[in-house]
Amino acid sequence: VFDHKEFDQHENVAFINDEVTGLRAIIAVHNTALGPSLGGCRMYPYADSAAALTDVLRLAKGMTYKAALANLPQGGGKSVIIADPRADKTPELMRKMGSFVDSLQGQYIVAEDSGIAVQDIKYMAENTAYAGGLSAHFNYLGESADGNPSPATAYGVYVGMAAAVAFRLGKSLADVTVAIQGLGQVGYRLAEHLHAAGAKLIVADTYQPNVDRAITELGAKAVAIADIHKVAAEVFSPCAMGASINSDTIHEIQAVVIAGAANNQLASDDFGEVLLARDILYAPDYVINAAGIIDLYHQSIKSTPEQLKAHIESIGDTLTDIFKRSQAENQATNMIANLLAEAKFKK
Numbered sequence: 492v493f494d495h496k497e498f499d500q501h502e503n504v505a506f507i508n509d510e511v512t513g514l515r516a517i518i519a520v521h522n523t524a525l526g527p528s529l530g531g532c533r534m535y536p537y538a539d540s541a542a543a544l545t546d547v548l549r550l551a552k553g554m555t556y557k558a559a560l561a562n563l564p565q566g567g568g569k570s571v572i573i574a575d576p577r578a579d580k581t582p583e584l585m586r587k588m589g590s591f592v593d594s595l596q597g598q599y600i601v602a603e604d605s606g607i608a609v610q611d612i613k614y615m616a617e618n619t620a621y622a623g624g625l626s627a628h629f630n631y632l633g634e635s636a637d638g639n640p641s642p643a644t645a646y647g648v649y650v651g652m653a654a655a656v657a658f659r660l661g662k663s664l665a666d667v668t669v670a671i672q673g674l675g676q677v678g679y680r681l682a683e684h685l686h687a688a689g690a691k692l693i694v695a696d697t698y699q700p701n702v703d704r705a706i707t708e709l710g711a712k713a714v715a716i717a718d719i720h721k722v723a724a725e726v727f728s729p730c731a732m733g734a735s736i737n738s739d740t741i742h743e744i745q746a747v748v749i750a751g752a753a754n755n756q757l758a759s760d761d762f763g764e765v766l767l768a769r770d771i772l773y774a775p776d777y778v779i780n781a782a783g784i785i786d787l788y789h790q791s792i793k794s795t796p797e798q799l800k801a802h803i804e805s806i807g808d809t810l811t812d813i814f815k816r817s818q819a820e821n822q823a824t825n826m827i828a829n830l831l832a833e834a835k836f837k838k
């Protein structure tokens with residue numbers, strides 16, 4: 492029996508060790524009940540293959556939940572290449588990865604993740620049709636775009652935050668102060684949407700130029716990295732790294748809504764219960780940040796910008812359903828999201 496602490500009903504886990512190109516990689520397919528599994532390929536110099544396996548199994552499972560609640564006809568999968576993206580990348584390695592993806596005959600569709608660029612996917616695509624995120628011809632506003640999912644993700648978080656603020660406070664975003672942790676690809680674009688809507692911004696980023704820009708362009712107030720989660724704001728928006736809601740920070744949060752782009756915001760699932768008990772409305776991360784894969788899907792089926800935009804905006808309705816059920820059943824929003832996702836893909 493294959494046993495691993497993260498192994499949880501995965502349908503297929505494939506390994507490759509190619510002596511010619513040096514490719515060492517794993518593809519994990521978690522669930523394909525709703526469609527072929529889609530998920531990025533991460534290239535990272537894992538300490539050992541056990542660490543890589545743990546990561547890929549966990550990430551693949553997360554993609555199943557994300558795709559299900561984004562109402563996509565897709566399942567969850569992910570792949571990892573065990574190597575250093577700065578030192579070990581060759582076209583041959585990527586082409587071999589393409590052949591590896593192809594060997595699953597469409598059960599898994601590869602896209603970009605950390606360490607993997609559009610050019611790498613292009614090399615993979617020489618050997619497989621099962622590659623996405625190659626290039627986009629438009630974004631959700633109908634403008635020509637390069638395939639970067641961040642503008643879509645930022646718009647989805649903005650729409651989701653508006654739904655959360657309406658539910659918890661009965662207000663629009665024009666009347667709230669939002670504390671944004673991380674002004675990167677997603678966080679800065681989110682800040683721009685919020686500023687345009689009239690919200691007040693408090694920001695923090697480890698990279699000072701991003702902060703300076705937000706002060707100048709968006710009238711934001713800057714605070715120290717260590718303080719952003721505990722400032723007086725109605726909304727806290729984690730848009731940097733994961734686990735920002737943990738045993739050190741959770742009791743210091745003054746916001747009544749948490750809505751941000753970061754993956755794995757809760758250091759553990761149990762913190763959802765603590766937020767519920769404190770009457771802080773938490774927008775589950777994989778629901779609110781799903782517009783990136785929604786964007787990828789619409790590029791692949793060549794739909795219109797209007798269809799893409801409407802699909803992104805449905806994130807607000809999905810969240811409102813979760814909030815209502817959470818309130819009715821007095822259960823944490825992250826647990827309700829998991830139950831709703833499971834009801835879709837476990838049918």
Ligand code: NAI
Binds near residue numbers: 676716780
């Ligand atoms: P990014 O790397 O462009 O931005 C992250 C920003 O956070 C950077 O400006 C960085 O300087 C800052 N930062 C790092 N540590 C910090 C700290 N301790 N406190 C404050 N700021 C800090 O990344 P991106 O693409 O904006 O993604 C942000 C988060 O959203 C990540 O967790 C990512 O996994 C998640 N996400 C991104 C999607 C996308 O489409 N880009 C899609 C779904 C999730």
